[in-house]
Amino acid sequence: xxxxxxxxxxxxxxxxxxxxxxxxxxxxxxxxxxxxxxxxxxxxxxxxxxxxxxxxxxxxxxxxxxxxxxxxxxxxxxxxxxxxxxxxxxxxxxxxxxxxxxxxxxxxxxxxxxxxxxxxxxxxxxxxxxxxxxxxxxxxxxxxxxxxxxxxxxxxxxxxxxxxxxxxxxxxxxxxxxxxxxxxxxxxxxxxxxxxxxxxxxxxxxxxxxxxxxxxxxxxxxxxxxxxxxxxxxxxxxxxxxxxxxxxxxxxxxxxxxxxxxxxxxxxxxxxxxxxxxxxxxxxxxxxxxxxxxxxxxxxxxxxxxxxxxxxxxxxxxxxxxxxxxxxxxxxxxxxxxxxxxxxxxxxxxxxxxxxxxxxxxxxxxxxxxxxxxxxxxxxxxxxxxxxxxxxxxxxxxxxxxxxxxxxxxxxxxxxxxxxxxxxxxxxxxxxxxxxxxxxxxxxxxxxxxxxxxxxxxxxxxx
Amino acid sequence: xxxxxxxxxxxxxxxxxxxxxxxxxxxxxxxxxxxxxxxxxxxxxxxxxxxxxxxxxxxxxxxxxxxxxxxxxxxxxxxxxxxxxxxxxxxxxxxxxxxxxxxxxxxxxxxxxxxxxxxxxxxxxxxxxxxxxxxxxxxxxxxxxxxxxxxxxxxxxxxxxxxxxxxxxxxxxxxxxxxxxxxxxxxxxxxxxxxxxxxxxxxxxxxxxxxxxxxxxxxxxxxxxxxxxxxxxxxxxxxxxxxxxxxxxxxxxxxxxxxxxxxxxxxxxxxxxxxxxxxxxxxxxxxxxxxxxxxxxxxxxxxxxxx
Numbered sequence: 176x177x178x179x180x181x182x183x184x185x186x187x188x189x190x191x192x193x194x195x196x197x198x199x200x201x202x203x204x205x206x207x208x209x210x211x212x213x214x215x216x217x218x219x220x221x222x223x224x225x226x227x228x229x230x231x232x233x234x235x236x237x238x239x240x241x242x243x244x245x246x247x248x249x250x251x252x253x254x255x256x257x258x259x260x261x262x263x264x265x266x267x268x269x270x271x272x273x274x275x276x277x278x279x280x281x282x283x284x285x286x287x288x289x290x291x292x293x294x295x296x297x298x299x300x301x302x303x304x305x306x307x308x309x310x311x312x313x314x315x316x317x318x319x320x321x322x323x324x325x326x327x328x329x330x331x332x333x334x335x336x337x338x339x340x341x342x343x344x345x346x347x348x349x350x351x352x353x354x355x356x357x358x359x360x361x362x363x364x365x366x367x368x369x370x371x372x373x374x375x376x377x378x379x380x381x382x383x384x385x386x387x388x389x390x391x392x393x394x395x396x397x398x399x400x401x402x403x404x405x406x407x408x409x410x411x412x413x414x415x416x417x418x419x420x421x422x423x424x425x426x427x428x429x430x431x432x433x434x435x436x437x438x439x440x441x442x443x444x445x446x447x448x449x450x451x452x453x454x455x456x457x458x459x460x461x462x463x464x465x466x467x468x469x470x471x472x473x474x475x476x477x478x479x480x481x482x483x484x485x486x487x488x489x490x491x492x493x494x495x496x497x498x499x500x501x502x503x504x505x506x507x508x509x510x511x512x513x514x515x516x517x518x519x520x521x522x523x524x525x526x527x528x529x530x531x532x533x534x535x536x537x538x539x540x541x542x543x544x545x546x547x548x549x550x551x552x553x554x555x556x557x558x559x560x561x562x563x564x565x566x567x568x569x570x571x572x573x574x575x576x577x578x579x580x581x582x583x584x585x586x587x588x589x590x591x592x593x594x595x596x597x598x599x600x601x602x603x604x605x606x607x608x609x610x611x612x613x614x615x616x617x618x619x620x621x622x623x624x625x626x627x628x629x630x631x632x633x634x635x636x637x638x
Numbered sequence: 639x640x641x642x643x644x645x646x647x648x649x650x651x652x653x654x655x656x657x658x659x660x661x662x663x664x665x666x667x668x669x670x671x672x673x674x675x676x677x678x679x680x681x682x683x684x685x686x687x688x689x690x691x692x693x694x695x696x697x698x699x700x701x702x703x704x705x706x707x708x709x710x711x712x713x714x715x716x717x718x719x720x721x722x723x724x725x726x727x728x729x730x731x732x733x734x735x736x737x738x739x740x741x742x743x744x745x746x747x748x749x750x751x752x753x754x755x756x757x758x759x760x761x762x763x764x765x766x767x768x769x770x771x772x773x774x775x776x777x778x779x780x781x782x783x784x785x786x787x788x789x790x791x792x793x794x795x796x797x798x799x800x801x802x803x804x805x806x807x808x809x810x811x812x813x814x815x816x817x818x819x820x821x822x823x824x825x826x827x828x829x830x831x832x833x834x835x836x837x838x839x840x841x842x843x844x845x846x847x848x849x850x851x852x853x854x855x856x857x858x859x860x861x862x863x864x865x866x867x868x869x870x871x872x873x874x875x876x877x878x879x880x881x882x883x884x885x886x887x888x889x890x891x892x893x894x895x896x897x898x899x900x901x902x903x904x905x906x907x908x909x910x911x912x913x914x915x916x917x918x919x920x921x922x923x924x925x926x927x928x929x930x931x932x933x934x935x936x937x938x939x940x941x942x943x944x945x
Contacts, residue, residue: 256736271944285834394747397831397832398831398832399835400831400832401831401832402830402831402832402835402836403647403768403807403832403835403836404747404748404766404769405747405769405804405807406747406748406767406768406769406771407768408830408832412832427936457669474751475747475748475749475751475752476752516724519724519726520724520725520726520752521725521744521746521748521749522746522747522748522749522752523745523746523747524725530886608773
């Protein structure tokens with residue numbers, strides 16, 4: 176990744192020569208554009224947004240700055256609330272060769288994220304208070320961003336009996352999102368019970384919608400390309416049938432359902448219908464489903480293998496429209512690192528999944544912002560505020576602006592929208608290399624990320 | 639010719655005709671008293687078979703030997719492949735042995751495509767999963783041309799498990815390229831979603847199609863498909879889609895009956911039809927050697943005149 180405007184986002188230097196350091200340090204984001212609006216100087220002090228001042232009015236000699244304040248030249252940078260990813264695979268414990276909490280959250284910070292929800296399909300599975308607390312503590316130790324573990328819905332993701340959801344909710348990790356992701360809770364009665372049970376602690380069931388009988392042996396989207404390539408099809412109806420059933424169940428028991436990685440036009444229609452009914456149904460879409468289509472699989476390169484699979488251009492268009500009009504509430508990466516040997520194989524033997532954290536905002540820029548489907552207020556909602564609400568995070572989330580207004584936590588990210596960069600797998604922070612965007616040019620670059628006033632990324636590098 | 643033969647879908651008309659014409663010359667070698675050419679002397683052809691297929695492997699082996707190539711049979715069973723060695727490791731091993739061509743049979747669609755990115759030699763797809771089997775389609779076209787004098791303008795009907803058939807896919811593309819009109823006939827469960835994008839007519843009614851058919855190609859139907867509810871019983875399949883004696887009688891006088899083998903006699907084809915004069919089953923085997931000689935010769939840029 177290469178910088179565009181040289182030095183933008185780099186610290187100019189501390190005020191008054193006082194040695195900087197610690198979370199008590201203050202920052203002035205000079206001439207930054209909050210949510211893409213007019214430039215202002217934003218003062219971050221004591222972990223909160225302390226003041227907005229006229230653009231360029233705040234220099235090293237300005238009055239009222241705490242000692243050790245650093246002026247950050249942020250001209251041209253867009254300030255967004257720190258991004259929140261509802262769907263991240265950190266692979267620890269169990270597959271530390273593919274990713275660790277440390278490397279995954281490092282990638283997250285570089286991508287502008289300040290919170291990631293770590294999926295439960297680790298080894299051992301995050302189906303007990305012990306495992307979710309371990310993941311949560313590893314996140315604290317790494318310090319690159321907040322880690323909120325997702326708890327498994329069923330013991331061992333086996334889909335047979337409920338895990339101790341309450342114990343995970345009351346653990347130090349305070350789990351609110353429960354998911355068997357990678358597996359569908361396909362038993363209708365078990366799904367109903369899970370939805371009902373988590374109401375006691377305002378939990379949400381995040382469903383990987385995939386009817387297993389319709390996808391036995393499935394390798395890619397069922398359609399024209401699969402027919403040609405001779406790969407067993409993963410039909411859209413396998414996703415849509417589960418979404419329809421779950422929406423009805425959520426309506427019936429008045430519980431919160433979140434639909435993971437929506438991938439088909441029909442799913443968007445069903446979620447629109449469920450919302451019109453007034454049911455508590457939310458949904459996410461991944462960056463790769465907003466950009467990539469199944470015809471890429473003609474090379475049989477398993478870097479394009481993912482579950483749910485890449486779909487058609489018509490599906491991509493419907494997903495973009497659904498995200499634009501709010502039918503789909505948020506973008507979630509489904510960041511899924513895999514070791515090289517799990518991808519450098521014949522198609523059928525490869526593991527499904529793609530990296531996403533370090534490219535998500537760029538893909539959203541390309542697919543949503545540049546074509547005019549979303550403005551930066553919309554991006555802040557779909558990538559930070561909505562996922563925070565769904566995941567039960569304590570942060571002001573009512574309106575885009577209030578999340579970065581005076582008094583809000585100084586948890587923000589600064590994006591330079593101007594450069595285009597060619598993605599290189601070897602330069603990513605993730606331990607794995609399975610990015611489907613390698614060699615592709617994407618817009619935008621994260622210059623800095625702040626977590627409660629403390630920089631986790633500066634000048635595009637991890638602090 | 640391109641460096642690899644991975645599918646007929648990306649095989650142009652000129653290259654396809656070049657293979658057929660070259661195969662014609664190779665067939666004459668088989669009829670000669672000394673059935674061997676020196677053209678690939680010193681070259682190494684590896685038969686890399688991850689699936690058992692004595693017929694196809696033997697056909698390639700005979701073809702390579704008639705061209706004087708050294709042949710190594712690398713079978714997955716009993717080798718390190720069954721001990722978890724990856725396709726990539728196998729490719730690197732073959733590379734180190736100096737394979738000029740790798741003939742690959744694999745149960746995974748696309749495996750030869752992956753292999754082609756890891757080796758310097760030519761890769762010939764000898765059947766990959768449910769994707770393609772290009773030399774089978776080439777030998778089928780060669781057989782049609784020898785028997786009926788042309789492929790262009792023929793009405794070819796492909797019957798059976800099209801969904802899982804690599805033979806069907808390769809034939810559909812190649813026959814379309816060569817100007818035949820293809821009809822696929824199968825129960826709807828055994829046709830892929832997306833078949834409407836293929837250059838074929840689709841029918842569920844074999845009896846309606848046979849009288850207008852120049853070539854009927856019967857595909858093998860595996861009995862285990864029944865358990866996955868593709869069709870109710872073997873007898874019902876046979877009644878609706880099997881080529882029995884009465885059905886075969888509705889074919890035009892000149893029409894051919896083809897089968898890529900191995901046949902399930904009594905299921906998709908009656909023994910009396912399979913052994914009749916219009917059947918090309920045995921001829922297809924002989925033609926397979928000529929076509930595979932042509933493919934290896936063209937890919938490896940064999941030297942010397944083929945008389």
